[in-house]
Amino acid sequence: MIVFWILAILLIASAVFTVTAQKPVYSVVGLLVNFVALAATYLELHAEFLAVIQIIVYSGAILILFVFVIALLSSGVKPFEVGPNRAPRIAIPAIVFAALVLAGIAATVAGTRTAAPSMAGGVTGDANAFGSVANFGAALFTTYLLPFEVTALILMVAVVGVVLIAGDEGPGGIVRRRKRRAIEREPIVKRERVAP
């Protein structure tokens, strides 16, 4: 119980810090605390594999990506600037909208309430219990094999897309470079044709 409240306070405080921080780097730090606290919450809910994945993928990969892009955007000729902050003007409508979303979620959860079992007990301590890595892996590679394979396709499309978008010269970079190389080669080809 006390662990839940500590984690809840940590999660909400770090989320608020992420959203209100002035510089994106501070937001990354807030988000890091949020992700680690969420991984601990997953452990509380017996989702061991997801807790580890949360740390590795989110805190390890995605946040590093954010840090790299922040460094990339601020390393140009011009100093890194954050545009005029319009947050105060939009903050009140945004909070009103978020309150409406919260009310909608609460109404939906209350309206679809069924007789759910209580969370007390139900998880045994052995290695194949609910939420263990063995249990998760067995489900992932049998019942949910197709979604898992589709995941691989999604990641590959993402990698190819990122290389096409940001690969050395921005959108169409590879095509443009190939055209330029063809133009550079042209006079040499002509000279060779004239020579004999």
Place this chain on the structure above:
Amino acid sequence: MNVAPDSYVTLSAVLFCIGVVGVIARRNPLIMLMSIELLFNAANLALVTYARLWLNNAGHIFAFLVITVAAAEAAIALAIVAVAFRSLPHVDADDAALLKG
């Protein structure tokens, strides 16, 4: 000792709303993207909570897929941000109006 599932669902809803405020109110595209990550995480927390409640690991699989899609989304979105804002004076979502016509 045991925490009611409602506490976790409420926590998830609150985190989701903080993320919504971030996406709407902030104009820095990087912070907007981080708020979107908060939204993904809030949804995942609800999925994992209900998986625990019903002792059904379909929720875990779905959360795993969400994490994968979030990783792909973050990579592509950050590539677009890096390319789009390299030539703009401010890193501000309102300045990216090239397609406005």
